[in-house]
Amino acid sequence: MICVFGDSHRSFFTNSHPGCSQPAELEIFRSYAVGPGTAHHFDENRLPAVVDVLRNIPKDSVILLSAGEVDCRIHLPKVHLRDGVTLKKLVQDTVVRFMQCYTYLQDMGYRVIAWGPHPTTHLEITDYKDYAGTQKLRNQSCELFNKTLEQKSHTLGIPFSTLYYDIINDDYTVKDEYYRDVLHLNHELWNTTQKRLKDIYDNYNNI
Numbered sequence: 001m002i003c004v005f006g007d008s009h010r011s012f013f014t015n016s017h018p019g020c021s022q023p024a025e026l027e028i029f030r031s032y033a034v035g036p037g038t039a040h041h042f043d044e045n046r047l048p049a050v051v052d053v054l055r056n057i058p059k060d061s062v063i064l065l066s067a068g069e070v071d072c073r074i075h076l077p078k079v080h081l082r083d084g085v086t087l088k089k090l091v092q093d094t095v096v097r098f099m100q101c102y103t104y105l106q107d108m109g110y111r112v113i114a115w116g117p118h119p120t121t122h123l124e125i126t127d128y129k130d131y132a133g134t135q136k137l138r139n140q141s142c143e144l145f146n147k148t149l150e151q152k153s154h155t156l157g158i159p160f161s162t163l164y165y166d167i168i169n170d171d172y173t174v175k176d177e178y179y180r181d182v183l184h185l186n187h188e189l190w191n192t193t194q195k196r197l198k199d200i201y202d203n204y205n206n207i
Contacts, residue, residue, distance in 0.1 A: 001028060010032070010033065043100055099114075113159050126182050
């Protein structure tokens with residue numbers, strides 16, 4: 001079983017409603033809501049809830065943390081524009097901190113998969129207001145987040161996967177057909193995700 005912990009985006013893995021707060025299950029995935037939040041503060045705001053749930057989860061489960069979309073949509077571009085800090089430094093600081101959650105779970109005896117966030121839609125043309133910067137800036141943040149998370153994961157021997165590159169266009173717009181609303185993915189890429197993560201899961205079981 002791959003246990004997914006995170007914000008509303010964890011619902012993608014089990015095709016449950018983003019607003020559902022109950023655990024859900026689909027094929028090899030089981031998702032748990034641990035509330036909204038950022039990858040940057042996942043260690044202090046969400047990890048304790050994850051650890052509490054893990055008390056009742058077998059140690060042969062694989063853990064995936066769904067976080068980072070909010071960082072890329074709001075906080076990273078906002079601080080970059082406000083304070084002039086480079087995206088590279090902001091993303092580096094966030095990812096290094098977020099990776100500590102994965103190593104903590106490894107130290108508990110769990111196997112983990114690092115999951116990169118998906119890009120944001122053209123929110124400027126919608127009524128949704130909870131974002132910062134342009135779509136291009138937000139998705140440049142997301143691209144850098146994914147690349148940095150992949151690099152850090154590789155260094156630590158942690159498998160990495162993402163749908164970012166399946167969804168993004170060359171001009172940093174997105175393929176809208178993959179979204180159920182202005183924030184969340186629909187189920188179009190679920191089979192792709194299931195295959196990729198099942199391969200990682202099977203490789204873990206063959207070690």
